[in-house]
Amino acid sequence: MSGINIKKLALELNLSAATVSRALRDSYEISTETKQKVWAMAKKLNYEPNPSASNLRSQKSKTIAVIIPEVANNFFSQAINGIEEIARTRDYHVLIYQTHENSETEIAFIQRLLSGRVDGILISISKETDDNQLFKEIIKDIPVIFFDRVFKDIDAVKITTDDYESTYNATLHLIDCGCKKIAYLMGLSNLETGKKRIDGYTAALNDNDIAYKNELIMADCTDDDENYQQIKKLLITEKPDGIISSIEELALPCYYACKDLNLNIPADVKIISFSNLKTAPLLNPSLTTITQPAFEMGKEAATILFKILDKKYFESNETLILKSTLIKRGSTRCE
């Protein structure tokens, strides 16, 4: 395990330490035959180059970082698995960082990553972050791919889903089911992602001659209990017959609030939420979801990052848009 260094390898191989070192670096000065001998012995003895020293030489960490708000959010855990599937084929390690939606933590992480610790970054920005200035600097130093939660005005690769179309279609579904007072639970309001989602809702109302009402829009809070209280208040004062939740975190508080108020889902109020919850089909009632292709998104993001690392041509400010799926279930059943 431990204690195998270049000197010991050299001793085993009856070669000089300098030759072994050069062979390990795949230097042109060393014959293929010798290199293969060295590599075979290094493998046999489980030789691990000191990563710090080796980083300084090769400038390659063989590591990428994924920076996300929360691993407990199903969208992100699935996206990470997509990223890892690609990284594994390239023999790269994936470091996962959580920002917990905190902009300062996010910045502190990234500043530490800048000096060669990783070869590239895949990031979904925290909902607090509204300033892209730092990111404009960072993308000059290291390849960064933005996914799901992206900035509008930044010259980098961005991968999103069809946020506008998703809420447009979800709102249409509620209208088709007879809803006339559709509440909208707003998340990610600082971000392009959140703005597109509410735009889709507004457009669908407009196209169906339903007036947009400020009272039916609720912005999310950071505190779970406060979200629950706000939703309860909205249900009591505005009596919506439909709800669109633009983030997964607000779906369950809706269920709890309806339970407490003795409101029947879907008879009294129909609910749709952005969500990658595995239990959505088993809830009481099963939840109609806008499900993002999280795993595929992770795969796409990692694939593009490796193209950039391989210095293959890639349009640096390309935006990829993947399609989400509206899965109709019990919570929007038309009676």
Place this chain on the structure above:
Amino acid sequence: MSGINIKKLALELNLSAATVSRALRDSYEISTETKQKVWAMAKKLNYEPNPSASNLRSQKSKTIAVIIPEVANNFFSQAINGIEEIARTRDYHVLIYQTHENSETEIAFIQRLLSGRVDGILISISKETDDNQLFKEIIKDIPVIFFDRVFKDIDAVKITTDDYESTYNATLHLIDCGCKKIAYLMGLSNLETGKKRIDGYTAALNDNDIAYKNELIMADCTDDDENYQQIKKLLITEKPDGIISSIEELALPCYYACKDLNLNIPADVKIISFSNLKTAPLLNPSLTTITQPAFEMGKEAATILFKILDKKYFESNETLILKSTLIKRGSTRCE
């Protein structure tokens, strides 16, 4: 942002690069006054030491690694959040690695971590891993804390929950509800954790004069669909009136299998599962769970790791056992 190195700092401060370097290292050769000037300027200019070079000198990465099977498992995502809460107070970064229950990936990760990349490791071993030989070597080189999934015979700090008592009490609860044919869905059978869980079940049967039957024990598979098929087969051939699922992953397949077979939960079959699912109270019916104190476990594990890093006295082979909670819900309702 970028490009601030020791030379530029020295220029700004009108000091030699050697002095700046020593000041940054907090060397006794430099006066407190000079050090404070250097630190202030380093902060002002956002100077970030090259982590590779700095690791080689100080042997401190200010980073800990958490190695777990899956972030998508709620127990682990909650444990990570507990670990991060402690790490944050110490200004440490937390790297998260997923093994996906693969022993080889686990070993590859750890071997890379060994050479100074992190200061300590918190690990919950993959269910494939049945050989502790490698770990016996590793713990000589770096502080390692095992949590939840631990080895029996290893001279390291271990944090578990009361696995034996948990399944004993869960089995008792089913017996109290009138169950006479209690199936057991076995996970983690290679590990001490899994062994204790089934021992608790067996003892509760024994203490209540119910015969243990091999046909009622089902071992989990790696494939989700296969698990579902196996559970369905068990329900058809053995007709159990109660099920204890020893891992969260098997709870939802039970629900799907009962749905498909038109079995009513809890009237036809009562279900209890180890689980930290947030949606457990909202399932149809709500799920009775053995809920582990995941967040607290993460906090405890991290707290002990920092005690070891601080070289405070700590019994190196101590085992901490936290208590899980049996939360009775709809899936075991006695009619």
